[in-house]
Amino acid sequence: MTYAIQAQGLVKHFGEVKALNGVDLEVEQGTVVGLLGPNGSGKTTTVRILSTLLQADSGSGTIGGFDVATQPDQVREVIGLTGQYSAVDQYLTGRENLELFGRLFHLSKKDAVSRADELLARFDLTDAADRGIKGYSGGMRRRLDLAASLIGRPSVLFLDEPTTGLDPRSRQGMWEVIQGLVAEGTTVLLTTQYLEEADQLASRIVVLDHGSVIAQGTSDQLKSQVGGDRIELVVNASSDFDRAVAAVTPIASGAVTSTQVERRIVVPVSTGSTALVQAVRAMDESGIGIEDIALRRPTLDDVFLSLTGHAAEEETATSTKSRRSRAGRK
Amino acid sequence: MTSEHAPRPAIGWLLTDTFAVARRHLLKITRVPESLFFALIQPVMFVLLFAFVFGGAINVGEGGARAYREFLIPGIFAQTVMFAVAGITVGITEDASRGIMDRFRSLPMKPGAVLGGHTLASLLQNTLVLVMLSITGLAVGWRAHGSIGETLLAYVLLATFAYAITWVGAWIGLHMPNPEVAGTAGLAWIFPLTFASSVFTPIGTMPGWLQPIAQWNPVSCLALASRTLFHNPLPLNGNSFPEQHAVALSFGWAFLLLAIFAPAAVRYFKTHSTGGAA
Numbered sequence: 001m002t003y004a005i006q007a008q009g010l011v012k013h014f015g016e017v018k019a020l021n022g023v024d025l026e027v028e029q030g031t032v033v034g035l036l037g038p039n040g041s042g043k044t045t046t047v048r049i050l051s052t053l054l055q056a057d058s059g060s061g062t063i064g065g066f067d068v069a070t071q072p073d074q075v076r077e078v079i080g081l082t083g084q085y086s087a088v089d090q091y092l093t094g095r096e097n098l099e100l101f102g103r104l105f106h107l108s109k110k111d112a113v114s115r116a117d118e119l120l121a122r123f124d125l126t127d128a129a130d131r132g133i134k135g136y137s138g139g140m141r142r143r144l145d146l147a148a149s150l151i152g153r154p155s156v157l158f159l160d161e162p163t164t165g166l167d168p169r170s171r172q173g174m175w176e177v178i179q180g181l182v183a184e185g186t187t188v189l190l191t192t193q194y195l196e197e198a199d200q201l202a203s204r205i206v207v208l209d210h211g212s213v214i215a216q217g218t219s220d221q222l223k224s225q226v227g228g229d230r231i232e233l234v235v236n237a238s239s240d241f242d243r244a245v246a247a248v249t250p251i252a253s254g255a256v257t258s259t260q261v262e263r264r265i266v267v268p269v270s271t272g273s274t275a276l277v278q279a280v281r282a283m284d285e286s287g288i289g290i291e292d293i294a295l296r297r298p299t300l301d302d303v304f305l306s307l308t309g310h311a312a313e314e315e316t317a318t319s320t321k322s323r324r325s326r327a328g329r330k
Numbered sequence: 331m332t333s334e335h336a337p338r339p340a341i342g343w344l345l346t347d348t349f350a351v352a353r354r355h356l357l358k359i360t361r362v363p364e365s366l367f368f369a370l371i372q373p374v375m376f377v378l379l380f381a382f383v384f385g386g387a388i389n390v391g392e393g394g395a396r397a398y399r400e401f402l403i404p405g406i407f408a409q410t411v412m413f414a415v416a417g418i419t420v421g422i423t424e425d426a427s428r429g430i431m432d433r434f435r436s437l438p439m440k441p442g443a444v445l446g447g448h449t450l451a452s453l454l455q456n457t458l459v460l461v462m463l464s465i466t467g468l469a470v471g472w473r474a475h476g477s478i479g480e481t482l483l484a485y486v487l488l489a490t491f492a493y494a495i496t497w498v499g500a501w502i503g504l505h506m507p508n509p510e511v512a513g514t515a516g517l518a519w520i521f522p523l524t525f526a527s528s529v530f531t532p533i534g535t536m537p538g539w540l541q542p543i544a545q546w547n548p549v550s551c552l553a554l555a556s557r558t559l560f561h562n563p564l565p566l567n568g569n570s571f572p573e574q575h576a577v578a579l580s581f582g583w584a585f586l587l588l589a590i591f592a593p594a595a596v597r598y599f600k601t602h603s604t605g606g607a608a
Contacts, residue, residue: 051436053603076438087429089354091361096354103350104439106343132361148433 004029004156004187005050009059012045012211019045021211022059025189027204032178032188034202036195036300042211043191044084047160050189051081063156080154084161086141087148090133094125094144097133098151105152119147123177139170146177157181159190163197175200195300205300209308223298226306228253230296231267231279236289238263247282251275263291344440351434351447352454355421359455369417369455370462373410377403377463380530381470388531390565396471401563403467404484404556405529408549410459411492412524415499418452419516422503432603442596449496456492460485475561484559487580491552494584494591501595504602529553532565545572548583555580 005027012020020042027033035043048054050061052072060067066074088097095116102112120129123143133141142162149157159178163171178201182188192198198205199219207215207222215222231251235244238260245258245265254268269275276295283290338346359366385398393400422445425431434444474481499516506512526540527533527550533541544550554576557564572579 048432048603053432053435055601073438076436079436081433081436083429083432085429087433089358089430090428091358092354096357100350100354101433101437104347104434104437104443106346106438149436152438 002029003027003062005033005061005063005189007046007050007059007061010046010049010056010061011058012042012049012054012056019211020049020056020059023208023211023213025050025206025213027187027189029187030182030185031204032182032190032202034198034205035189035191035208036193036198036205036304037191037208038193040210041208043208044160045211046208047081047158047189047191051079051158052076053081077152078155080149080152080157082142082146082149082157082159082162084164086133086138086145088133088141088144093130093132094120094136094140095129097144098148101148101151107151115151119150123147137170139166139173142166142170142174143177146174150181154186156187156189159188161191161193163192163194171197195304199300207304207307215303215307219300222300222303226298226302227268228298229269229272229275231269231276231293232296233265233267233279233283233293234291235263235265235283236291240286240288241265243286244283244288247286247288248279251278251282269295340440344443344446347439347443348446348450351443352450353447355448355451356454359451365417366455366458369414369459372413373406373459373463374466376406376409377466377470380406384530388535390532390563393563397563399471400473401532401557401565402530403463403470403472404560404562405553406467407460407463407488407556408491408527408553409524409529410463411456411488411495411552412520412549413517414452414456414459414492415495415520416513416516418448418496418499419503419506420509420512421448422500423506423509423512426504427508431599435599435603441600445497445500445592445595445599449493449500452496453489453493456496457489460488460492472562473560476559480559480561483577484556487555487559487577487584488552491548491580491584494588495548497591497595498587501591501598504595504598523547523549527553534565542570545570548580548587551576551580551583 003026005025007023007025010020010023011018023042023046025033025046035046037043045054049056050063050068052068052075055069060069062068063075064078066078068075089100092100098116098119099112102115103109107115120126123146125140125144125147128136128140133144136144146162162178163174166174175197178188178190188201190198190201202219204218205216205222206213215225231248233244233248235241241258241260241263245256248265248267249256251269252267253270256265256267258265267279273295276293280290280293283293380402381399385395385402388398390398390401431444435441474484476484502516502519503512506515526544527547528544529549533544533550536544551572554564554573558576
C-alpha cells in the first residue's frame with residue numbers, strides 16, 4: 001500500500017506546552033483522513049509540520065515519498081494548503097490573487113492566466129473575479145482560498161478547518177467541492193472540530209486529544225466502539241410502561257434500560273430500521289400509545305465522549321486560551 | 331506539475347518571484363491611494379512646519395530662514411526615508427496575521443522573494459515620495475547647488491539607504507506578534523534615531539554627551555552626506571571623522587545594514603512560521 005502522507009512519532013513543543021506527543025499518521029493515496037479533536041489537541045500543528053511550515057522537534061513525515069524536513073521544495077511542489085484564514089490579499093481582485101499565486105507556483109504568465117480562469121469558473125467566482133476581495137462574502141473568500149491552494153494541481157491537499165465560521169449553506173457548498181476533488185483522486189488531510197464534517201467527508205478518522213492519537217478507524221468502526229444502534233421510545237401513559245417494556249424485550253439485542261419517571265425505554269438493536277418497524281408494530285398490537293419513538297445511531301460526539309471522557313465542544317473554551325498564546329509565539 | 335516548469339537557474343526564479351511579489355504590493359498601493367497620499371503629504375507637512383514654524387528659532391549660521399530651509403530639506407529627505415520604514419513593519423505583520431505568509435511558505439517559490447518583493451515595492455514608493463519632496467523643496471527655496479553628478483549621487487545614496495533600512499523594518503516586522511504592536515514598535519526606534527540627529531537641528535546645539543552619538547547616527551550621516559552633495563548649509567561641529575566622511579560613511583552604513591538584516595530577515599522568514607495569530 002502506498003501512503004501519500006506518512007508521519008511517524010511527531011513531537012513538537014512550544015515552550016512548556018507539548019503540542020504533539022508522538023503522532024503517527026498514514027493516509028492512503030486518494031483518500032480523505034479527518035483529523036478530529038478539540039482546539040489545542042494538535043491538529044493544526046500536525047498539518048503545519050506536514051506542509052513544511054513548521055519543523056518537528058522529533059519524528060518524521062513524508063509527502064508522496066518526500067521528507068518534509070529535508071526536501072521541503074519537493075514537498076511544496078505537490079501540496080496545496082488551505083488554512084483557517086482566507087490567506088488571500090484583500091486589496092487585490094480574485095483573479096489577481098490567483099494569477100499571483102500561479103506565478104509564484106512558477107507557471108508561465110499564460111498558464112497562470114488560464115489556470116486562474118479555470119479555477120474561478122470551477123468555484124463559481126467568475127462574476128466576482130474582477131472585484132476586490134474586500135467585497136466577498138465569507139464563503140466566497142474560502143472558495144477563493146481553496147482555489148488558490150489548487151493552483152499547482154496538488155496531489156495532496158491539507159485543509160485546516162476549511163469550514164470554520166461558515167454558514168450552513170456555504171459549508172455544504174465547500175463539502176461538495178471537496179468531495180469533487182477527492183473524486184478526481186486528490187488525497188486530503190482534513191482537520192475539523194465538526195464531527196458531522198468528518199463524518200461527511202472522511203473515509204477514515206483519526207482522533208487527537210492533547211497531542212496524541214487516541215483512536216482511529218472508519219466512522220462506523222469508531223461508532224461501534226461505543227455500541228450500535230438503539231431505539232428510544234417514550235410511552236404516553238405510565239400505566240402502559242411495564243407492558244411496553246415487555247413488548248419490546250424480544251426485539252432487543254442486549255439489555256433494555258428504562259426510566260419509569262420519564263416513561264422512556266432504550267432498546268439496543270442490531271437490525272436497524274427493521275427493528276424500528278417491529279417495535280412500532282409491537283406497540284400497536286398491544287394498544288400502547290407512543291409519544292416519541294426513534295432509531296438513534298451513535299454520533300461522533302458519543303464517540304468523543306466515550307474516548308476522552310469529555311465532550312468535543314466542552315474543551316473548546318479552556319483550550320482557546322492556550323492556543324492563542326501559542327499562536328503568538330514564533 | 332513539474333513538466334510545466336521551464337528549467338531556469340535559481341537566480342532567475344528569485345527575480346521572477348521578487349517582481350511578482352513587488353507587483354502585488356504596487357497593485358495594493360493603487361487600490362488604497364490614500365496610503366500613498368498620506369505618505370506624500372506627511373513629509374510635505376514637515377517641510378512646511380519646520381520651514382515656517384520652527385525655522386525662525388533654529389540658527390544654522392548666515393542666511394537666516396532661507397539658509398535653514400536649505401539646511402532642512404536634505405534632513406527631511408533622510409527623515410522621510412526613515413519614517414517610511416514603519417509601513418513595511420506593519421505590512422509584514424498584516425500578511426502574517428492573515429495567513430498570507432504561510433501561503434507563500436507553502437509555495438515552491440524562492441523564500442527570499444517574499445521580503446525582496448516587499449522591499450522593492452517600498453523602494454519604488456520611496457522614490458516617488460522623494461521626487462514629490464524635491465518639488466516641494468524647490469517651491470520653498472531649496473536648491474541643489476552641486477554638479478549633476480553630485481546631485482545624482484545624492485539621490486542614489488538616499489535610495490540605497492532607504493532600501494537598506496527597509497530591511498531593518500522587515501526584520502522587526504517578522505518578530506512582531508500582531509499589526510497593533512508593530513504599529514507602535516515600528517516607530518519606537520525610528521523616532522530617537524531621527525530626532526537625535528542633524529536632521530532638524532545642528533548637532534552643536536545638543537548636550538556634549540549626545541554629540542558623538544548624533545554624529546555617528548546613520549541618519550545624521552545621511553542628512554550630512556546629502557547636504558554635502560547638494561552643497562546646502564552644513565554647520566559642522568568641529569572636525570570629527572563622521573562629519574568629514576559623511577558620504578562614504580552613509581554608503582557604509584547602508585551596506586552594513588543590508589548585509590546584516592537582509593540575510594537575517596530571510597533566514598528568520600524561512601525558519602519561523604508566523605502562524606496567523608489574529
